[in-house]
Amino acid sequence: MANQALEDLISFLEDASASVRRLEEEGEAVLQSGGQPAFQAKLEEKAQLLAGLGEKSQKLVDGVGGDLGAEIARQLDQFSMSAGTALRIGSVFFMTALLYPEDHQPGEPNDLERFIGELKGKAGTTSES
Structure with missing residues (x-):
């Protein structure tokens, strides 16, 4: 049961991560066309998604x-x-x-993607036990 909960959580986080990437790409696209307010709106949407991540995943984490x-x-x-801090300020x-x-290079996974990778490794370990 816990392994299924972990797999469900990973799926939830992958969806959130894909949304973050989409918002970043959309933000970059509007910024290129001179849309600073639209760029900021996309970043705020990204931050709001991340700010709610802990709360929205709580039942899955509890599982x-x-x-x-x-x-x-x-x-x-x-x-x-x-x-939340980014939104507040x-x-x-x-x-x-x-x-x-700070040392992130283009093409490297972000921290959420790395975390998902770690969880996938743990899910693989737990399913083999």
């Missing part, structure tokens, strides 16, 4: 349970807190930087 569930909850809460730069470490 995972144990130490892994607690670890997942901490990480998702961190994503949510950072996004209204910083476009901060919203752009959400999920990207």
